[in-house]
Amino acid sequence: MSGSAMSAATTNPGGATAPPLNLPAPGARERRRLSPAFGLAAPGTLFVVLALMGPLALMFRYSLNRFVPGQMMVEALTLANYQKFFADSYYQEVLATTLWVSGLSTLLCLLAGFPVAYFLVRQASDKWKGRLLLLVILPLLMGNAVRTAAWMVILGDKGLFNAFVSTLGLSPVKLMYTPTAVVIGLVSVLLPFMIVTLQSIIEGIDANLEAAASSLGASHLTTLWRVVLPLALPGILAGTMLCFILSMNAYATPVLIGGPSFQMMAPAVYQQVAKAMNWPFGAALAFVLMAVTLVLTTTANVLVQRRYRRWSE
Protein backbone atom coordinates (compact mmCIF):
# COMPACT_ATOMS: atom_id res chain seq x y z
CA MET A 1 0.00 0.00 0.00
CA SER A 2 2.74 2.41 0.77
CA GLY A 3 5.12 1.30 -1.96
CA SER A 4 5.82 4.74 -3.32
CA ALA A 5 6.13 6.25 0.10
CA MET A 6 8.55 3.66 1.31
CA SER A 7 10.74 4.07 -1.70
CA ALA A 8 10.69 7.79 -1.16
CA ALA A 9 12.11 7.12 2.23
CA THR A 10 14.65 4.45 1.50
CA THR A 11 16.00 4.86 -1.99
CA ASN A 12 18.20 7.82 -1.84
CA PRO A 13 16.67 11.16 -1.70
CA GLY A 14 20.11 11.06 -0.38
CA GLY A 15 22.10 9.06 -2.78
CA ALA A 16 24.21 11.84 -1.48
CA THR A 17 23.44 11.56 2.21
CA ALA A 18 24.19 7.89 2.36
CA PRO A 19 26.75 6.98 -0.24
CA PRO A 20 27.23 3.23 -0.60
CA LEU A 21 29.60 1.59 1.79
CA ASN A 22 32.32 0.58 -0.63
CA LEU A 23 31.96 -3.09 0.15
CA PRO A 24 34.30 -5.58 -1.52
CA ALA A 25 33.07 -6.86 -4.86
CA PRO A 26 31.48 -10.28 -4.83
CA GLY A 27 33.52 -13.15 -6.12
CA ALA A 28 36.75 -12.43 -4.33
CA ARG A 29 36.03 -14.59 -1.33
CA GLU A 30 32.67 -16.08 -1.81
CA ARG A 31 31.15 -17.62 1.28
CA ARG A 32 27.97 -19.48 0.75
CA ARG A 33 26.95 -20.10 4.31
CA LEU A 34 23.87 -17.99 4.66
CA SER A 35 22.79 -18.44 8.23
CA PRO A 36 25.53 -16.56 10.11
CA ALA A 37 25.19 -13.46 7.93
CA PHE A 38 21.45 -13.30 8.42
CA GLY A 39 21.84 -13.88 12.13
CA LEU A 40 24.34 -11.05 12.38
CA ALA A 41 22.43 -8.56 10.29
CA ALA A 42 18.92 -9.41 11.45
CA PRO A 43 18.77 -7.58 14.82
CA GLY A 44 19.94 -4.23 13.43
CA THR A 45 17.81 -4.53 10.32
CA LEU A 46 14.77 -5.50 12.33
CA PHE A 47 15.34 -2.55 14.64
CA VAL A 48 15.34 -0.08 11.74
CA VAL A 49 12.33 -1.76 10.15
CA LEU A 50 10.37 -1.54 13.40
CA ALA A 51 11.50 1.91 14.50
CA LEU A 52 11.59 3.67 11.13
CA MET A 53 10.04 1.80 8.20
CA GLY A 54 7.00 0.65 10.14
CA PRO A 55 6.29 4.09 11.60
CA LEU A 56 6.75 5.67 8.15
CA ALA A 57 4.27 3.22 6.64
CA LEU A 58 1.87 3.98 9.47
CA MET A 59 2.31 7.70 8.91
CA PHE A 60 1.61 7.27 5.21
CA ARG A 61 -1.58 5.44 6.07
CA TYR A 62 -2.52 8.31 8.41
CA SER A 63 -1.99 10.81 5.61
CA LEU A 64 -5.00 9.19 3.89
CA ASN A 65 -7.21 9.61 6.94
CA ARG A 66 -9.61 12.45 7.53
CA PHE A 67 -9.06 15.11 10.17
CA VAL A 68 -12.09 16.10 12.19
CA PRO A 69 -11.42 18.87 14.71
CA GLY A 70 -12.07 17.61 18.21
CA GLN A 71 -11.84 13.98 17.18
CA MET A 72 -8.35 14.18 15.74
CA MET A 73 -8.49 11.47 13.16
CA VAL A 74 -11.23 9.52 11.42
CA GLU A 75 -10.31 6.46 9.43
CA ALA A 76 -10.76 7.05 5.74
CA LEU A 77 -9.09 6.50 2.41
CA THR A 78 -8.91 9.93 0.91
CA LEU A 79 -6.43 12.16 -0.88
CA ALA A 80 -8.05 15.21 0.70
CA ASN A 81 -4.94 16.11 2.72
CA TYR A 82 -2.76 16.16 -0.37
CA GLN A 83 -5.42 18.11 -2.26
CA LYS A 84 -5.56 20.58 0.58
CA PHE A 85 -1.84 21.13 0.28
CA PHE A 86 -1.98 21.86 -3.42
CA ALA A 87 -5.10 23.99 -3.15
CA ASP A 88 -3.95 26.16 -0.26
CA SER A 89 -1.87 29.11 -1.39
CA TYR A 90 -0.34 29.42 2.08
CA TYR A 91 1.29 26.00 1.82
CA GLN A 92 2.29 26.61 -1.78
CA GLU A 93 4.19 29.58 -0.48
CA VAL A 94 5.77 27.52 2.31
CA LEU A 95 6.99 25.05 -0.29
CA ALA A 96 8.18 27.84 -2.60
CA THR A 97 10.11 29.47 0.26
CA THR A 98 11.68 26.12 1.17
CA LEU A 99 12.72 25.60 -2.45
CA TRP A 100 14.30 28.97 -3.08
CA VAL A 101 16.03 29.14 0.27
CA SER A 102 17.45 25.64 -0.30
CA GLY A 103 18.47 26.44 -3.87
CA LEU A 104 20.20 29.67 -2.92
CA SER A 105 21.96 28.18 0.12
CA THR A 106 23.19 25.26 -1.97
CA LEU A 107 24.53 27.56 -4.69
CA LEU A 108 26.36 29.70 -2.13
CA CYS A 109 27.83 26.57 -0.54
CA LEU A 110 29.13 25.45 -3.90
CA LEU A 111 30.71 28.82 -4.67
CA ALA A 112 32.28 29.19 -1.23
CA GLY A 113 33.16 25.53 -0.79
CA PHE A 114 35.06 24.94 -4.02
CA PRO A 115 38.02 27.26 -3.34
CA VAL A 116 38.46 25.77 0.14
CA ALA A 117 38.36 22.19 -1.13
CA TYR A 118 40.77 23.04 -3.94
CA PHE A 119 43.11 24.80 -1.53
CA LEU A 120 43.05 21.86 0.91
CA VAL A 121 43.94 19.32 -1.77
CA ARG A 122 46.37 21.25 -3.94
CA GLN A 123 48.13 23.59 -1.55
CA ALA A 124 47.87 22.51 2.07
CA SER A 125 50.42 20.05 3.44
CA ASP A 126 49.06 16.69 4.59
CA LYS A 127 49.35 17.61 8.23
CA TRP A 128 47.54 20.90 7.74
CA LYS A 129 44.91 19.35 5.53
CA GLY A 130 43.93 16.99 8.34
CA ARG A 131 43.82 19.81 10.86
CA LEU A 132 41.88 22.17 8.63
CA LEU A 133 39.38 19.46 7.71
CA LEU A 134 38.79 18.81 11.39
CA LEU A 135 38.35 22.55 11.90
CA VAL A 136 35.75 22.53 9.12
CA ILE A 137 33.90 19.56 10.63
CA LEU A 138 33.94 20.73 14.26
CA PRO A 139 31.38 23.53 13.89
CA LEU A 140 29.14 21.16 11.97
CA LEU A 141 28.83 18.92 15.01
CA MET A 142 28.23 21.66 17.56
CA GLY A 143 24.53 21.00 17.21
CA ASN A 144 21.84 23.08 15.59
CA ALA A 145 20.69 24.62 18.86
CA VAL A 146 24.12 25.99 19.75
CA ARG A 147 24.94 27.18 16.26
CA THR A 148 21.60 28.90 15.91
CA ALA A 149 22.08 30.61 19.28
CA ALA A 150 25.43 31.85 18.04
CA TRP A 151 23.92 33.31 14.89
CA MET A 152 21.28 35.02 17.02
CA VAL A 153 24.13 36.64 18.98
CA ILE A 154 25.78 37.79 15.78
CA LEU A 155 22.77 38.85 13.72
CA GLY A 156 20.50 40.30 16.40
CA ASP A 157 19.42 43.95 16.26
CA LYS A 158 22.03 44.77 18.91
CA GLY A 159 24.25 41.87 17.94
CA LEU A 160 27.89 41.60 17.04
CA PHE A 161 27.40 42.50 13.39
CA ASN A 162 25.43 45.64 14.13
CA ALA A 163 27.88 46.65 16.87
CA PHE A 164 30.60 46.39 14.26
CA VAL A 165 28.56 48.32 11.70
CA SER A 166 27.88 51.15 14.13
CA THR A 167 31.57 51.55 14.99
CA LEU A 168 31.99 52.27 11.29
CA GLY A 169 29.40 55.01 11.71
CA LEU A 170 26.78 53.23 9.61
CA SER A 171 23.18 52.69 10.66
CA PRO A 172 22.26 49.21 11.94
CA VAL A 173 20.86 46.59 9.59
CA LYS A 174 17.81 44.50 10.32
CA LEU A 175 18.98 40.92 9.82
CA MET A 176 17.34 38.82 12.50
CA TYR A 177 14.04 37.27 11.36
CA THR A 178 14.80 37.87 7.69
CA PRO A 179 15.29 35.29 4.94
CA THR A 180 18.87 36.59 4.59
CA ALA A 181 19.62 35.48 8.14
CA VAL A 182 18.17 32.03 7.43
CA VAL A 183 20.33 31.64 4.33
CA ILE A 184 23.42 32.72 6.29
CA GLY A 185 22.61 30.23 9.03
CA LEU A 186 21.99 27.40 6.57
CA VAL A 187 25.13 28.06 4.55
CA SER A 188 27.20 27.85 7.71
CA VAL A 189 25.77 24.41 8.54
CA LEU A 190 25.98 23.04 5.03
CA LEU A 191 29.36 24.34 3.91
CA PRO A 192 31.31 21.63 5.79
CA PHE A 193 29.39 18.91 3.93
CA MET A 194 30.17 20.57 0.61
CA ILE A 195 33.85 21.09 1.45
CA VAL A 196 34.36 17.49 2.61
CA THR A 197 32.59 16.05 -0.45
CA LEU A 198 34.45 18.27 -2.91
CA GLN A 199 37.86 17.70 -1.38
CA SER A 200 37.47 13.94 -1.65
CA ILE A 201 36.73 14.16 -5.38
CA ILE A 202 39.43 16.73 -6.15
CA GLU A 203 41.82 14.43 -4.30
CA GLY A 204 41.23 11.88 -7.06
CA ILE A 205 42.04 14.26 -9.92
CA ASP A 206 45.59 13.94 -11.18
CA ALA A 207 47.38 17.27 -10.68
CA ASN A 208 49.41 16.55 -13.80
CA LEU A 209 46.32 17.10 -15.92
CA GLU A 210 46.14 20.68 -14.68
CA ALA A 211 49.86 21.13 -15.15
CA ALA A 212 49.52 19.84 -18.72
CA ALA A 213 46.67 22.21 -19.48
CA SER A 214 48.51 25.23 -18.17
CA SER A 215 51.78 24.27 -19.90
CA LEU A 216 49.79 24.20 -23.13
CA GLY A 217 48.83 27.80 -22.44
CA ALA A 218 45.46 27.49 -20.71
CA SER A 219 44.82 30.15 -18.08
CA HIS A 220 43.93 28.98 -14.57
CA LEU A 221 40.25 29.73 -15.09
CA THR A 222 40.20 27.84 -18.39
CA THR A 223 41.90 24.89 -16.71
CA LEU A 224 39.31 24.94 -13.95
CA TRP A 225 36.46 25.16 -16.40
CA ARG A 226 37.68 22.68 -19.00
CA VAL A 227 39.68 20.18 -16.94
CA VAL A 228 38.86 20.26 -13.23
CA LEU A 229 35.15 20.98 -13.45
CA PRO A 230 34.23 18.09 -15.79
CA LEU A 231 36.29 15.65 -13.72
CA ALA A 232 34.91 16.93 -10.43
CA LEU A 233 31.31 16.86 -11.65
CA PRO A 234 30.27 13.68 -9.79
CA GLY A 235 31.50 15.20 -6.53
CA ILE A 236 29.93 18.55 -7.27
CA LEU A 237 26.67 16.75 -7.93
CA ALA A 238 26.93 14.71 -4.72
CA GLY A 239 27.77 17.76 -2.62
CA THR A 240 25.02 19.82 -4.20
CA MET A 241 22.42 17.12 -3.62
CA LEU A 242 23.51 16.66 -0.04
CA CYS A 243 23.30 20.38 0.75
CA PHE A 244 19.99 20.74 -1.04
CA ILE A 245 18.41 17.80 0.77
CA LEU A 246 19.67 18.90 4.16
CA SER A 247 18.42 22.43 3.68
CA MET A 248 15.03 21.23 2.42
CA ASN A 249 14.75 19.40 5.76
CA ALA A 250 16.12 22.21 7.92
CA TYR A 251 14.25 22.79 11.14
CA ALA A 252 16.15 24.73 13.82
CA THR A 253 17.54 27.49 11.61
CA PRO A 254 14.24 28.62 10.06
CA VAL A 255 12.38 28.36 13.36
CA LEU A 256 14.84 30.33 15.46
CA ILE A 257 16.41 32.82 13.04
CA GLY A 258 13.58 32.99 10.55
CA GLY A 259 11.08 33.99 13.19
CA PRO A 260 7.39 33.24 13.46
CA SER A 261 6.32 34.61 10.07
CA PHE A 262 8.97 32.76 8.08
CA GLN A 263 7.75 29.26 7.24
CA MET A 264 9.55 26.30 5.76
CA MET A 265 8.34 22.73 5.29
CA ALA A 266 9.99 20.85 8.18
CA PRO A 267 8.76 23.35 10.82
CA ALA A 268 5.31 23.12 9.21
CA VAL A 269 5.34 19.34 9.68
CA TYR A 270 6.20 19.79 13.35
CA GLN A 271 3.55 22.49 13.74
CA GLN A 272 0.81 20.28 12.30
CA VAL A 273 1.78 17.05 14.07
CA ALA A 274 2.73 18.32 17.53
CA LYS A 275 0.90 21.63 17.91
CA ALA A 276 -2.24 21.57 15.74
CA MET A 277 -2.54 17.80 16.33
CA ASN A 278 -3.67 17.45 12.72
CA TRP A 279 -1.86 14.20 12.02
CA PRO A 280 -3.32 13.42 8.61
CA PHE A 281 -2.30 16.79 7.21
CA GLY A 282 1.08 16.78 9.00
CA ALA A 283 1.74 13.33 7.55
CA ALA A 284 0.78 14.52 4.08
CA LEU A 285 3.15 17.49 4.44
CA ALA A 286 5.97 15.13 5.39
CA PHE A 287 5.41 12.97 2.32
CA VAL A 288 5.08 15.97 0.02
CA LEU A 289 8.42 17.22 1.36
CA MET A 290 10.14 13.88 0.76
CA ALA A 291 8.51 13.39 -2.66
CA VAL A 292 9.44 16.88 -3.92
CA THR A 293 13.02 16.43 -2.71
CA LEU A 294 13.25 13.00 -4.33
CA VAL A 295 11.84 14.16 -7.67
CA LEU A 296 14.12 17.20 -7.86
CA THR A 297 17.31 15.38 -6.88
CA THR A 298 16.59 12.47 -9.22
CA THR A 299 15.89 14.82 -12.12
CA ALA A 300 19.05 16.80 -11.45
CA ASN A 301 21.00 13.57 -11.24
CA VAL A 302 19.72 12.31 -14.58
CA LEU A 303 20.25 15.66 -16.33
CA VAL A 304 23.77 16.13 -15.04
CA GLN A 305 24.76 12.58 -15.81
CA ARG A 306 23.52 12.90 -19.37
CA ARG A 307 25.54 16.07 -19.70
CA TYR A 308 28.52 14.37 -18.11
CA ARG A 309 28.45 11.55 -20.60
CA ARG A 310 28.49 14.05 -23.44
CA TRP A 311 31.41 15.83 -21.84
CA SER A 312 33.49 12.79 -21.30
CA GLU A 313 33.00 11.50 -24.86
Added chain:
Amino acid sequence: MGILAINRIYAALSALVLAFVLLPLVAIVWVSFFANRILSFPATGYTFSWYVRAWEQEAFRNGFITSVETALVAVAISLVLGVPASLALVRYRFPGRDAIQTVLLSPMVVPGIVGGAALFMAFIELEVLLDVEIAGTLPGLLIAHGLIALPWTVRLVTASLVGMSPSYEEAARSLGAGVLTTFFRVTLPIIKPGIVAAALFSFVVSFIDLEKSIFLVGPGRTTLQIALVSYLEWNLDSTVAAVATVQILIIGALLIASDRYARLARAF
Protein backbone atom coordinates in the same frame (compact mmCIF):
# COMPACT_ATOMS: atom_id res chain seq x y z
CA MET B 1 48.29 35.78 -13.62
CA GLY B 2 51.20 34.03 -11.95
CA ILE B 3 50.96 30.83 -9.97
CA LEU B 4 51.86 32.66 -6.78
CA ALA B 5 49.05 35.15 -7.17
CA ILE B 6 46.58 32.34 -7.85
CA ASN B 7 47.75 30.43 -4.78
CA ARG B 8 47.34 33.53 -2.68
CA ILE B 9 43.80 34.04 -3.92
CA TYR B 10 42.87 30.47 -2.94
CA ALA B 11 44.49 30.83 0.46
CA ALA B 12 42.70 34.13 1.08
CA LEU B 13 39.31 32.79 -0.03
CA SER B 14 39.77 29.70 2.13
CA ALA B 15 40.69 31.78 5.16
CA LEU B 16 37.59 33.88 4.62
CA VAL B 17 35.27 30.88 4.32
CA LEU B 18 36.86 29.17 7.31
CA ALA B 19 36.42 32.34 9.35
CA PHE B 20 32.74 32.39 8.38
CA VAL B 21 32.27 28.77 9.45
CA LEU B 22 34.10 29.33 12.74
CA LEU B 23 32.64 32.76 13.51
CA PRO B 24 29.55 31.45 15.36
CA LEU B 25 31.75 29.25 17.54
CA VAL B 26 34.10 32.03 18.49
CA ALA B 27 31.29 34.52 19.05
CA ILE B 28 29.31 32.32 21.43
CA VAL B 29 32.36 31.33 23.48
CA TRP B 30 33.39 34.98 23.75
CA VAL B 31 29.94 36.15 24.81
CA SER B 32 29.75 33.52 27.56
CA PHE B 33 32.33 35.55 29.53
CA PHE B 34 30.65 38.95 29.17
CA ALA B 35 29.90 40.75 32.42
CA ASN B 36 27.02 42.71 30.81
CA ARG B 37 23.76 41.93 32.55
CA ILE B 38 21.83 42.26 29.32
CA LEU B 39 23.69 40.87 26.36
CA SER B 40 25.16 43.69 24.27
CA PHE B 41 28.39 44.77 22.63
CA PRO B 42 31.01 45.73 23.60
CA ALA B 43 31.72 43.84 26.82
CA THR B 44 31.77 45.96 29.98
CA GLY B 45 33.97 43.37 31.67
CA TYR B 46 34.47 39.65 31.92
CA THR B 47 33.18 37.06 34.37
CA PHE B 48 32.66 33.34 34.94
CA SER B 49 29.37 33.80 36.75
CA TRP B 50 27.20 32.71 33.78
CA TYR B 51 28.60 29.22 34.09
CA VAL B 52 27.44 29.02 37.68
CA ARG B 53 24.08 30.39 36.71
CA ALA B 54 23.74 27.89 33.84
CA TRP B 55 24.38 24.99 36.20
CA GLU B 56 21.82 26.42 38.63
CA GLN B 57 19.15 26.35 35.91
CA GLU B 58 17.32 23.09 36.48
CA ALA B 59 16.29 22.76 32.84
CA PHE B 60 19.90 22.85 31.65
CA ARG B 61 21.26 20.63 34.42
CA ASN B 62 18.61 17.94 34.00
CA GLY B 63 18.76 18.28 30.23
CA PHE B 64 22.48 17.72 30.30
CA ILE B 65 22.13 14.61 32.46
CA THR B 66 19.33 13.21 30.29
CA SER B 67 21.37 13.89 27.15
CA VAL B 68 24.44 12.12 28.50
CA GLU B 69 22.40 9.11 29.65
CA THR B 70 20.54 8.92 26.36
CA ALA B 71 23.70 9.22 24.30
CA LEU B 72 25.46 6.49 26.30
CA VAL B 73 22.58 4.07 25.77
CA ALA B 74 22.38 5.07 22.10
CA VAL B 75 26.06 4.20 21.74
CA ALA B 76 25.44 0.80 23.36
CA ILE B 77 22.44 0.09 21.11
CA SER B 78 24.26 1.14 17.98
CA LEU B 79 27.32 -0.99 18.79
CA VAL B 80 25.36 -4.09 19.77
CA LEU B 81 23.27 -3.89 16.61
CA GLY B 82 25.72 -2.23 14.26
CA VAL B 83 28.95 -4.20 14.72
CA PRO B 84 27.46 -7.62 13.89
CA ALA B 85 25.51 -6.11 11.00
CA SER B 86 28.69 -4.52 9.62
CA LEU B 87 30.42 -7.87 9.90
CA ALA B 88 27.64 -9.50 7.91
CA LEU B 89 27.76 -6.78 5.24
CA VAL B 90 31.51 -6.92 4.74
CA ARG B 91 32.34 -10.58 5.26
CA TYR B 92 29.43 -12.38 3.67
CA ARG B 93 27.64 -12.38 0.32
CA PHE B 94 23.99 -13.14 0.65
CA PRO B 95 20.81 -12.37 -1.23
CA GLY B 96 19.34 -9.09 -0.09
CA ARG B 97 22.64 -7.68 1.11
CA ASP B 98 22.12 -4.42 -0.77
CA ALA B 99 18.62 -4.10 0.61
CA ILE B 100 19.87 -4.65 4.15
CA GLN B 101 22.59 -2.06 3.62
CA THR B 102 19.99 0.43 2.42
CA VAL B 103 17.79 -0.27 5.42
CA LEU B 104 20.65 0.11 7.89
CA LEU B 105 21.73 3.45 6.42
CA SER B 106 18.21 4.78 5.92
CA PRO B 107 17.93 6.60 9.27
CA MET B 108 20.55 9.00 7.86
CA VAL B 109 18.48 9.65 4.78
CA VAL B 110 15.01 10.20 6.20
CA PRO B 111 14.65 13.80 7.44
CA GLY B 112 14.88 13.97 11.24
CA ILE B 113 11.56 15.75 11.62
CA VAL B 114 9.79 13.20 9.42
CA GLY B 115 11.33 10.22 11.22
CA GLY B 116 10.56 11.80 14.58
CA ALA B 117 6.95 12.52 13.65
CA ALA B 118 6.47 8.96 12.39
CA LEU B 119 7.96 7.45 15.55
CA PHE B 120 5.81 9.72 17.70
CA MET B 121 2.65 8.59 15.90
CA ALA B 122 3.66 4.93 16.16
CA PHE B 123 4.31 5.32 19.89
CA ILE B 124 0.93 6.90 20.48
CA GLU B 125 -0.71 4.13 18.46
CA LEU B 126 1.11 1.54 20.58
CA GLU B 127 0.12 3.34 23.77
CA VAL B 128 -3.53 3.08 22.79
CA LEU B 129 -3.14 -0.58 21.85
CA LEU B 130 -1.12 -1.73 24.83
CA ASP B 131 -2.20 0.82 27.41
CA VAL B 132 1.37 1.77 28.38
CA GLU B 133 3.13 5.10 28.19
CA ILE B 134 5.97 5.41 25.64
CA ALA B 135 6.03 8.75 23.86
CA GLY B 136 7.24 10.90 26.74
CA THR B 137 9.35 8.23 28.43
CA LEU B 138 13.03 7.38 28.44
CA PRO B 139 12.64 4.11 26.48
CA GLY B 140 10.92 6.01 23.68
CA LEU B 141 13.75 8.52 23.56
CA LEU B 142 16.33 5.71 23.64
CA ILE B 143 14.77 3.97 20.64
CA ALA B 144 14.92 7.21 18.65
CA HIS B 145 18.52 7.86 19.60
CA GLY B 146 19.60 4.29 18.86
CA LEU B 147 18.17 4.92 15.40
CA ILE B 148 20.16 8.14 15.05
CA ALA B 149 23.45 6.50 16.00
CA LEU B 150 23.14 3.16 14.18
CA PRO B 151 23.91 4.24 10.58
CA TRP B 152 27.05 6.15 11.65
CA THR B 153 28.32 3.12 13.53
CA VAL B 154 27.67 0.93 10.50
CA ARG B 155 29.53 3.42 8.27
CA LEU B 156 32.61 3.67 10.46
CA VAL B 157 32.81 0.00 11.40
CA THR B 158 32.32 -1.29 7.84
CA ALA B 159 35.02 1.13 6.70
CA SER B 160 37.51 -0.38 9.13
CA LEU B 161 36.41 -3.95 8.33
CA VAL B 162 36.91 -3.33 4.63
CA GLY B 163 40.44 -2.23 5.44
CA MET B 164 41.17 -5.47 7.29
CA SER B 165 42.16 -8.58 5.38
CA PRO B 166 39.89 -11.58 6.08
CA SER B 167 43.00 -13.78 6.04
CA TYR B 168 43.57 -13.15 9.76
CA GLU B 169 40.15 -14.51 10.59
CA GLU B 170 40.63 -17.42 8.22
CA ALA B 171 43.97 -18.26 9.82
CA ALA B 172 42.40 -18.26 13.28
CA ARG B 173 39.52 -20.41 12.11
CA SER B 174 41.78 -22.91 10.36
CA LEU B 175 43.81 -23.21 13.55
CA GLY B 176 40.65 -24.29 15.31
CA ALA B 177 39.31 -21.09 16.89
CA GLY B 178 35.53 -20.91 17.09
CA VAL B 179 33.47 -18.12 15.56
CA LEU B 180 33.20 -16.18 18.81
CA THR B 181 36.84 -16.65 19.77
CA THR B 182 37.87 -15.47 16.33
CA PHE B 183 35.70 -12.40 16.66
CA PHE B 184 36.82 -11.41 20.15
CA ARG B 185 40.49 -12.37 19.87
CA VAL B 186 41.22 -11.48 16.23
CA THR B 187 38.64 -9.25 14.56
CA LEU B 188 37.80 -7.01 17.48
CA PRO B 189 41.37 -6.01 18.37
CA ILE B 190 42.11 -5.18 14.74
CA ILE B 191 39.02 -3.05 14.12
CA LYS B 192 39.10 -1.48 17.58
CA PRO B 193 40.02 1.99 16.27
CA GLY B 194 36.96 1.93 14.00
CA ILE B 195 34.75 0.85 16.90
CA VAL B 196 36.10 3.53 19.22
CA ALA B 197 35.58 6.17 16.54
CA ALA B 198 32.06 4.85 15.95
CA ALA B 199 31.25 4.99 19.66
CA LEU B 200 32.54 8.55 20.08
CA PHE B 201 30.86 9.75 16.93
CA SER B 202 27.56 8.05 17.83
CA PHE B 203 27.69 9.78 21.19
CA VAL B 204 28.05 13.14 19.46
CA VAL B 205 25.27 12.68 16.90
CA SER B 206 22.92 11.51 19.64
CA PHE B 207 23.91 14.29 22.02
CA ILE B 208 23.27 17.07 19.51
CA ASP B 209 20.07 15.68 18.03
CA LEU B 210 17.19 18.09 18.07
CA GLU B 211 14.75 17.12 15.33
CA LYS B 212 13.87 13.58 16.38
CA SER B 213 13.90 14.27 20.11
CA ILE B 214 11.57 17.23 19.90
CA PHE B 215 8.57 14.91 19.44
CA LEU B 216 9.59 12.49 22.14
CA VAL B 217 10.57 14.51 25.18
CA GLY B 218 8.08 14.62 28.00
CA PRO B 219 7.52 16.79 31.02
CA GLY B 220 10.54 16.44 33.30
CA ARG B 221 12.47 14.52 30.66
CA THR B 222 14.05 16.92 28.24
CA THR B 223 17.35 16.68 26.42
CA LEU B 224 19.80 19.55 26.56
CA GLN B 225 19.16 20.57 22.96
CA ILE B 226 15.42 20.87 23.55
CA ALA B 227 16.07 22.82 26.76
CA LEU B 228 18.30 25.19 24.80
CA VAL B 229 15.78 25.74 22.05
CA SER B 230 12.88 26.37 24.41
CA TYR B 231 15.04 28.83 26.37
CA LEU B 232 16.05 30.58 23.15
CA GLU B 233 12.45 31.11 22.16
CA TRP B 234 12.13 33.70 24.93
CA ASN B 235 15.61 34.85 25.88
CA LEU B 236 19.06 35.23 24.53
CA ASP B 237 21.70 35.84 27.18
CA SER B 238 25.10 34.70 28.32
CA THR B 239 23.61 31.74 30.23
CA VAL B 240 22.88 30.05 26.91
CA ALA B 241 26.35 30.98 25.73
CA ALA B 242 27.88 29.32 28.80
CA VAL B 243 25.94 26.10 28.16
CA ALA B 244 26.93 26.27 24.51
CA THR B 245 30.60 26.71 25.41
CA VAL B 246 30.57 23.66 27.66
CA GLN B 247 28.91 21.65 24.90
CA ILE B 248 31.45 22.88 22.36
CA LEU B 249 34.32 21.82 24.63
CA ILE B 250 32.90 18.36 25.25
CA ILE B 251 32.08 17.68 21.62
CA GLY B 252 35.34 19.16 20.40
CA ALA B 253 37.29 16.85 22.70
CA LEU B 254 35.26 13.81 21.60
CA LEU B 255 35.72 14.61 17.93
CA ILE B 256 39.43 15.20 18.18
CA ALA B 257 39.74 11.89 20.05
CA SER B 258 37.55 10.16 17.49
CA ASP B 259 39.57 11.60 14.61
CA ARG B 260 42.73 10.04 16.04
CA TYR B 261 41.16 6.61 15.60
CA ALA B 262 39.61 7.01 12.19
CA ARG B 263 39.64 9.93 9.80
CA LEU B 264 36.28 11.54 10.37
CA ALA B 265 36.07 13.12 6.94
CA ARG B 266 35.58 9.60 5.61
CA ALA B 267 32.32 9.20 7.51
CA PHE B 268 30.53 11.81 5.42
